[in-house]
Amino acid sequence: MDQASLKYGTRTAVSDVSLTIETGEVLCLLGPSGCGKSSLVRLALGLTPPSSGRVFVDEREASANGRIIVPPEQRGLSVVFQDLGLWPHLSVEAHLRFVLASRRIARSEREGAIERTLAAVELLDRRRCYPAELSGGERQRLAIARALVVRPRLVLLDEPLSNLDLVLRRELIELFRRLFAELQASVLYITHDIREAALLGDRVAVMEHGRLVATGMLSELRSLESPIVRELLDSPAGDVASTAP
Structure with missing residues (x-):
């Protein structure tokens, strides 16, 4: 994804986001509700084109500047939405x-x-x-x-555990970790819970108000001065980051 933006009327949901997911990598996209995470998923899937910028799948231009070049069914991607569908x-x-x-x-x-x-x-x-x-x-x-x-080339999970109790979430996090490792799948995992990001992600990207404000391993993000990153890492759930494998 290269300098991708998405507007709904006068509201900007995604602003100039550049993001790459490596083969076999689990990238957790972290941020509060309404920050643009789900809109980013729609861009990746091809459900909507970027207002500006470009989206690539396997180095092939899939969407660009208001046009969908490769339709969703030809992108080789899979998705798990919050409501499961x-x-x-x-x-x-x-x-x-x-x-x-x-x-x-x-x-x-x-x-x-x-x-x-x-x-x-x-x-x-x-x-x-x-x-x-x-x-x-x-x-x-x-x-x-x-x-x-x-x-799939890439599987996108959009806050899949947000409606589940703590015991079930722990059970499914262990399942996800095992499946991702066994399949060597490339994964974009969307969450607002830093515990999930700490336990599942190879890297973490943080969004705020439609912008990507930080990307790296959680240990690297601790040195940043971004208020939203500090807020996430200093929360009680942020303690998981220091003990996660």
């Missing part, structure tokens, strides 16, 4: 089968991919259940399985 009429395995078919994955490869992915998220024994029959944690596992089953 599960389809109530489809079973667990049907969610994955539908996504594989839509990406034109060969029929001969689909069942193996479904088996491997459901095993990884520990949902094999729930494969014939529907979303309404799953617990909150199981629905979250289904959403991540649906995103990962196609082996």
